[in-house]
Amino acid sequence: MNCEELRTRLSDYLDKSLDAISTKSIEVHLASCPLCRAEAAALNDCIRQVSSLPAVDPPLGFAQRIMAHVDEIEKKPNMWQRFFFPLKTKIPIQATAVVLIGALAFILSQKEEQFRNRETAGTGVSAVTSANPVEKQKEAAPELAIVPEQDVQDKGAAALTAKKPTRLAKKFVDQAKPDKAQAPSPAADQTPSRPPASAKSEIESRAEEKKEAPRRPPIQAQEVATGREVLRPSVDRFGVGAVTGGLSQPSLRAAPFAAERSVSPLGELNADVEFVVRRRAAQRRDQLSSGSADTAAQGAVAKRSAPAAAAPQSSSITEIRWFTVQGDLYDRFKKELAAEASIESEKAAGALENDFIQKSARELLIKVIILSPAER
Amino acid sequence: MTKPSNTSESMVSESISDADCVRRIIQRGETDAFEILVRRHEKTIFNLVYRMLGDYDDAAEVSQEVFLSAYRAIGQFRGDANFSTWLYRIALNHATTRRRSISSRQQKTVPIDDMEPLSDPELGPAETFERKEIRERVQLALNKLEPDDATMILLRDLQDISYDEVARVLEIPVGTVKSRLHRARQALKTQLATYFCAGRKAI
Numbered sequence: 001m002n003c004e005e006l007r008t009r010l011s012d013y014l015d016k017s018l019d020a021i022s023t024k025s026i027e028v029h030l031a032s033c034p035l036c037r038a039e040a041a042a043l044n045d046c047i048r049q050v051s052s053l054p055a056v057d058p059p060l061g062f063a064q065r066i067m068a069h070v071d072e073i074e075k076k077p078n079m080w081q082r083f084f085f086p087l088k089t090k091i092p093i094q095a096t097a098v099v100l101i102g103a104l105a106f107i108l109s110q111k112e113e114q115f116r117n118r119e120t121a122g123t124g125v126s127a128v129t130s131a132n133p134v135e136k137q138k139e140a141a142p143e144l145a146i147v148p149e150q151d152v153q154d155k156g157a158a159a160l161t162a163k164k165p166t167r168l169a170k171k172f173v174d175q176a177k178p179d180k181a182q183a184p185s186p187a188a189d190q191t192p193s194r195p196p197a198s199a200k201s202e203i204e205s206r207a208e209e210k211k212e213a214p215r216r217p218p219i220q221a222q223e224v225a226t227g228r229e230v231l232r233p234s235v236d237r238f239g240v241g242a243v244t245g246g247l248s249q250p251s252l253r254a255a256p257f258a259a260e261r262s263v264s265p266l267g268e269l270n271a272d273v274e275f276v277v278r279r280r281a282a283q284r285r286d287q288l289s290s291g292s293a294d295t296a297a298q299g300a301v302a303k304r305s306a307p308a309a310a311a312p313q314s315s316s317i318t319e320i321r322w323f324t325v326q327g328d329l330y331d332r333f334k335k336e337l338a339a340e341a342s343i344e345s346e347k348a349a350g351a352l353e354n355d356f357i358q359k360s361a362r363e364l365l366i367k368v369i370i371l372s373p374a375e376r
Numbered sequence: 377m378t379k380p381s382n383t384s385e386s387m388v389s390e391s392i393s394d395a396d397c398v399r400r401i402i403q404r405g406e407t408d409a410f411e412i413l414v415r416r417h418e419k420t421i422f423n424l425v426y427r428m429l430g431d432y433d434d435a436a437e438v439s440q441e442v443f444l445s446a447y448r449a450i451g452q453f454r455g456d457a458n459f460s461t462w463l464y465r466i467a468l469n470h471a472t473t474r475r476r477s478i479s480s481r482q483q484k485t486v487p488i489d490d491m492e493p494l495s496d497p498e499l500g501p502a503e504t505f506e507r508k509e510i511r512e513r514v515q516l517a518l519n520k521l522e523p524d525d526a527t528m529i530l531l532r533d534l535q536d537i538s539y540d541e542v543a544r545v546l547e548i549p550v551g552t553v554k555s556r557l558h559r560a561r562q563a564l565k566t567q568l569a570t571y572f573c574a575g576r577k578a579i
Contacts, residue, residue, distance in 0.1 A: 011558035015532070017539060046565045049514045050533040058422035059436045063414045066443045070407050073448065 001029045003036050010036075014044050271322070271367035273330075273348050277341040279318070279373040319370040324363045333366070341370065394459035401450050410450075414443055417460060420535065421467045427530050428471035429478065430519045438474050442467045457544060464531070464545045472523045517567035525560035532557055 006029050012018050013026045030037050325333045337343060392400075392412060400409035421442055426435035446453075446466050453462050518526050531542045542557075543550045 008558065011561050012554060015539075015557075017554075042565050042569065043561055046561055046568055047533050049510065049568065050518075050529055050564070051536065053427065053511055053514060053534060055419065055423050056426050056432070056435075058418050058439065059432075062418055062422070062436065062439070063411060066414050066418075066440055067407065067411050069440070069444055070410060070447055073444070074405070074407060 001025050003029075003033060006030070006033075006036050007039060010040055010043055014040065014047060270365070272364040273346065274367045274369070275334075275337065275346050276344040276369045276371065277337060278344055278371040279341050317369055318372045321368045321370065323366040323368065325366055327362055327364055330364060337368070344371070395455055398450060398453055398455070398459060401447075410447055413459065417463055418443070420460070421463060424464070424467055424530055424535060425471045427515065427518060427534055428468070428475055428523075428526060430515045431478075434474060434478065438470050439467070442470050445470070458541075461541060461544050464535075464537075465547075468527055468545070472527070475523050475526075513568065513571045517564055517571070520567055521560065521563055524556065525563050528553070528557045528560040529564055 006026055009018065009022065009026065013023060016023075018026070030040060323333070334343075334346070392409070394413060394416070397409040397413050400406040418439070422435060422439045425439045425442065426432060429435050429438065442463070446463055449466075453459065518529065521529070527546070528542070531537045531545060532539075537545070539550050539553050539557075543553045546553070548556075
């Protein structure tokens with residue numbers, strides 16, 4: 001073993017961490033090499049100096065101070081704990097939260113009510129606002145009716161959407177039955193079993209149906225349901241002829257909603273043509289005789305439509321009805337309407353010219369505002 | 377120093393292992409268990425930190441930080457190592473950081489001040505004084521070492537920790553411990569040689 005080799009292992013040797021053979025060979029070398037002996041002595045001295053450094057005591061109360069800090073760490077809750085941990089603040093916070101949530105829910109429900117009122121007022125069916133026994137279903141109806149205009153032409157979509165409302169309408173009828181003694185029987189079908197309302201109109205509408213049959217459900221002048229009408233005990237009517245009957249005696253709408261009918265993106269029905277008609281006195285009498293249940297229902301509705309009454313005209317509006325009519329049948333619709341009630345005004349929506357209306361093959365949405373006969 | 381206490385409490389605390397204390401802290405949040413650990417290790421840790429820094433007040437401050445960070449991180453302590461090993465590691469991290477900030481802050485002013493008694497060794501003939509001075513020299517030499525070298529020497533020669541344990545504390549292989557220790561001792565010898573040679577010559 002040379003000096004170089006020894007010096008790399010001197011540290012281990014002094015720590016006595018070498019095996020016996022290595023230790024022996026180092027001892028042999030040290031005995032013969034004064035330089036390495038001096039080196040070993042110096043290194044050993046260093047080690048001894050360090051290990052003989054006296055132990056120092058930590059400052060007094062060192063542990064106590066640490067524990068005081070530990071207690072502080074334990075006591076000082078984090079942000080989250082500060083909110084929820086101490087029971088005495090926890091309960092008031094939760095109580096406040098419950099109250100606030102309740103208040104918020106109330107405000108929101110109020111706002112929603114207002115919003116709904118405004119929406120229905122815009123479409124002219126404000127007379128049929130909520131708070132109705134069948135409110136839920138009524139709410140469902142406009143939703144189902146929300147289908148873009150173009151889709152009306154889309155047979156697939158139309159068929160699809162048309163189905164649903166039918167079923168829904170059926171349900172309405174079923175629910176209406178117990179309430180109204182004279183509820184209609186087979187009401188809901190799209191190919192309705194017609195009431196004997198007017199034989200003439202039936203034939204007419206059948207003829208029309210033939211034309212339309214392949215394209216869509218066989219309804220030309222299709223009354224668009226509103227919740228109010230749902231309540232009416234009556235026979236269901238289809239075809240142009242039915243319109244007039246509907247005027248004299250509001251009918252239970254068992255037929256499909258105009259589910260595929262246009263609704264503006266804002267959810268407001270846009271009528272292509274708007275009529276204002278006035279009932280004739282005779283028909284009024286007719287209606288009065290139609291049964292106490294009907295009157296009662298009307299009374300109830302009138303009460304609920306209080307917000308709409310604020311509008312100047314609405315006091316004389318007894319009903320607003322919606323119809324869908326094929327463009328080429330528009331004239332006949334108008335004629336029959338005139339036969340049943342006096343038309344006070346006719347207003348076509350902006351772009352629609354009269355002859356365009358007649359030529360157009362597409363369905364028109366017609367809004368009929370029916371005024372009571374005697375007033376004014 | 378803490379030995380003479382005869383109270384039953386200290387008897388109990390001495391019978392609880394470090395691992396049990398840690399378990400009690402983690403599982404039951406018993407701060408008392410942590411106090412046992414503090415009292416058991418405060419002296420070792422304080423001395424290690426003190427020798428790393430060479431300043432008593434700094435040592436007190438840093439040692440406190442060491443224990444508090446150990447307390448905060450107690451959940452990270454894995455039972456596969458000794459608590460003392462883990463604590464040493466934390467202490468060395470803190471001490472090394474502080475040491476670096478001190479050396480960059482004070483820029484060798486301390487060593488020069490401490491050199492004064494060296495140039496005038498005859499002033500204190502009393503043996504106690506000489507011993508004190510030797511200690512100061514050794515401390516100064518340690519201060520001048522690279523932190524890694526000082527760490528090696530203090531763990532092995534001051535704390536008398538085995539190679540294996542040093543390897544675990546520093547998380548390096550044992551072979552590396554040996555070679556680094558050798559290098560550190562050589563460095564310390566060089567530092568002390570200037571003093572001892574000067575001192576002997578002067579005497």
